[in-house]
Amino acid sequence: MDDIKNLKVNLDSHILKSKRVVIVPHLGIDFDAIASGLGLELIASKLKKPSVILVDDPVLKMDQGVKKIIDDNRHFIIDYKEYLQTKDEEDYFILTDVNKRNLIALKEELLKEKVLVIDHHNVGTDTLEAEYKYINQKMSSASEIITKLLCLYRIKITPQMATYLLTGIYLDTNRLTKNASSSTFNTVSKLLEKGAEIHRVNELFTEDFYSDRKVQELISLTNMLNINFALASAKEDVEYTKEELAKAADYLLKYRVDASFAIGNIGENTVSVSARSKGTINVGEIMQQLDGGGNVHSAAARLQATTVHDVTEKLMRVLVPKYYNENVL
Numbered sequence: 107m108d109d110i111k112n113l114k115v116n117l118d119s120h121i122l123k124s125k126r127v128v129i130v131p132h133l134g135i136d137f138d139a140i141a142s143g144l145g146l147e148l149i150a151s152k153l154k155k156p157s158v159i160l161v162d163d164p165v166l167k168m169d170q171g172v173k174k175i176i177d178d179n180r181h182f183i184i185d186y187k188e189y190l191q192t193k194d195e196e197d198y199f200i201l202t203d204v205n206k207r208n209l210i211a212l213k214e215e216l217l218k219e220k221v222l223v224i225d226h227h228n229v230g231t232d233t234l235e236a237e238y239k240y241i242n243q244k245m246s247s248a249s250e251i252i253t254k255l256l257c258l259y260r261i262k263i264t265p266q267m268a269t270y271l272l273t274g275i276y277l278d279t280n281r282l283t284k285n286a287s288s289s290t291f292n293t294v295s296k297l298l299e300k301g302a303e304i305h306r307v308n309e310l311f312t313e314d315f316y317s318d319r320k321v322q323e324l325i326s327l328t329n330m331l332n333i334n335f336a337l338a339s340a341k342e343d344v345e346y347t348k349e350e351l352a353k354a355a356d357y358l359l360k361y362r363v364d365a366s367f368a369i370g371n372i373g374e375n376t377v378s379v380s381a382r383s384k385g386t387i388n389v390g391e392i393m394q395q396l397d398g399g400g401n402v403h404s405a406a407a408r409l410q411a412t413t414v415h416d417v418t419e420k421l422m423r424v425l426v427p428k429y430y431n432e433n434v435l
């Protein structure tokens with residue numbers, strides 16, 4: 107059976123058995139996570155089950171466009187505290203755009219294996235136990251998977267929903283410039299037919315001036331390694347969001363490099379690395395060596411109790427062992 111059809115069969119049976127569906131996107135929620143979450147809400151509602159999306163990110167750190175989508179769909183969103191107040195034995199959990207336990211707001215013991223995973227990132231040792239997993243790294247985004255599902259369910263996609271899903275795809279493909287297959291373009295075409303508006307996608311992507319300045323500052327600190335890696339290490343005392351690091355890494359791919367890395371402090375003694383690749387280098391594997399993960403094109407790692415300088419050194423050792431041994435040590 108076709109993978110997506112199989113996913114639909116599993117969604118049907120698990121959602122129908124549940125009392126409520128709790129949709130769990132990754133922490134550091136982005137356009138793809140929220141758009142796919144809202145699409146799943148439509149599926150639960152088609153199966154006549156109530157659903158909520160668990161978002162537990164600090165509002166201050168949220169991307170303005172993501173925050174706008176969340177504000178416009180407030181009635182579906184709960185935070186961890188509200189979840190604890192309303193939790194029920196018969197809740198069923200669906201993870202979207204994530205498969206690792208350290209990237210979600212829920213503690214594993216709460217899941218009790220009543221969980222289904224929909225994702226396009228690589229699996230690792232930290233991947234959650236689940237009743238059913240649909241993890242397809244060939245898909246550009248969770249939004250692409252969910253769009254295909256909505257079509258299979260024959261659920262009406264409103265122009266607004268189509269715009270959200272297109273924004274999710276745009277984010278994860280760097281506006282269709284990487285990791286976009288013919289299947290991705292078909293999905294985009296379908297969303298445009300449903301009324302997705304590119305100018306609204308662009309509006310959601312509109313940069314906050316100060317945030318963009320920080321991203322550009324980080325880019326200006328980039329070290330172009332002679333082996334086609336771009337490596338941007340932020341100042342220790344400037345705090346970034348994960349999304350800002352991702353934007354810097356995305357931006358660096360416009361140069362003649364195979365892969366790019368942006369390293370910065372994301373607060374609470376934590377340093378994060380965002381990695382992007384044009385496809386010849388598997389940044390998922392590179393990030394795994396820093397206990398992170400991702401796929402060929404896009405990956406990340408977060409390291410606690412360390413500094414940007416130390417993480418940069420660590421990454422250099424992974425990237426260029428020979429270069430490092432001969433020239434740095």
Ligand SMILES: [Mn+2]
Nearest residue numbers: 138203247248
């Ligand atoms: Mn995604």
